[in-house]
Amino acid sequence: MTSQEILFDCRRHADRGVLEVVPCIDGTPLTDLVDQFEMNAGMQPAGDAYGGLIPQFFRFGPLEDHFHGRSTGDGAQDARARL
Numbered sequence: 001m002t003s004q005e006i007l008f009d010c011r012r013h014a015d016r017g018v019l020e021v022v023p024c025i026d027g028t029p030l031t032d033l034v035d036q037f038e039m040n041a042g043m044q045p046a047g048d049a050y051g052g053l054i055p056q057f058f059r060f061g062p063l064e065d066h067f068h069g070r071s072t073g074d075g076a077q078d079a080r081a082r083l
Contacts, residue, residue, distance in 0.1 A: 011052070021063070022052035 009022045009029060023030040031050045038046035053063065060066060 009052075018054050018056050020052040020054050 003026055005026055007024045007027075009024050011020045011022065012018070013020060025033060029052075031052065034050055035047045038049075053066075055063060058066075
């Protein structure tokens with residue numbers, strides 16, 4: 001039985017010198033789950049196409065607001081208020 005736990009893995013890219021944040025579901029990176037889904041569905045191209053967020057390049061406000069759906073990052077109203 002899975003725990004349905006969401007964690008964030010922070011990885012340093014030695015070749016780029018930047019930090020990447022990847023969501024993990026029950027210990028499996030979300031990028032791997034998406035890759036597996038696309039390959040199982042026969043999508044082309046599929047696999048190894050996604051990465052995490054790189055905070056150094058992220059320009060949409062605080063990441064915690066992004067992950068909680070509280071900010072559009074462009075100064076517009078709260079994302080939940082637009083629904």
